[in-house]
Amino acid sequence: MSAQQGARELVILVDEDSNPIGEALKSEVHTTDTPLHLAFSSYIRNENGEVLITRRAITKKTWPGVWTNSACGHPAPGEKQADAVARRAEYELGLKVEEQEEVLPDFRYRAVDFSGIVEWEICPVYLAKAHNQPTPNPDEVCDYRWVAPADLFAAIDATPFAFSPWMVKQLSDERMRAALLK
Secondary structure (H helix, E strand, O other): OOHHHOOOOEEEEEOOOOOEEEEEEHHHHOOOOOOOEEOEEEEEEOOOOOEEEEEEOOOOOOOOOOEEOOEEEOOOOOOOHHHHHHHHHHHHHOOOEEEEEEEEOOOEEEEEOOOOOEEEEEOOEEEEEEOOOOOOOOOOEEEEEEEOHHHHHHHHHHOHHHEOHHHHHHOOOHHHHHHHHO
16 A cells, blocks of 8 residues: 555645645545545446446445445545546556546535535546456455446436435536446
8 A cells, every 4th residue: 555545645625716725634634524625536447338336345434335436536746637546446446547538527526424424525537448357455345346337327317325426426417428338
C-alpha cells in the first residue's frame, strides 16, 4: 500500500467553482459536516463490453456493503485525475486500466448515508478498459460482478435503493448510458 492509501491520505478541498482551497486528511474529512472536495468515479469495462460493479467492503466508513461503480477515490494533491483513476483501480481491484475517457467532467453530488456521514464531492466520472480479471482488496471490495450495461440500467431503474446514490445519479445521465453502450 502506498503512503497515499495509508493513514495520511489527503483530499483536495475545493470551492463551488472547483478551485482548490486547501487539503485535509481523508480519515478526518468524511463526517456529518463534510466539506466539498475533489474525487472521481470510474466504470471499468472488459473486452466483452461488460461493466464491473463492486460491493463496498462492510468495513467502509460510508455506504458499507452497498453495490456501486467499479472504483472511486480522491486524487492526491498534484496528481492528475487519470493517474488517480489508474492508481485506485490497481489498489482496489488489481486492475490495470487503459483507454480512459472522462464522460461526466462536471458531475457533483451530496449524499448522506444511514449513519449521517456526508459525501459532498466534485466527482468527474471516467470510463476505462481492463484486460485482466479483478483481484479485489478486501478492505475496499467484498464482491464484484461483470454485467451487461442494459442489465445494469434495468437494475438501477427498478431498485435504485440497492446501489450507491452517486452511481444511481451518474447512470441516470444519458451521456453516461450512451458511453457504456458504445
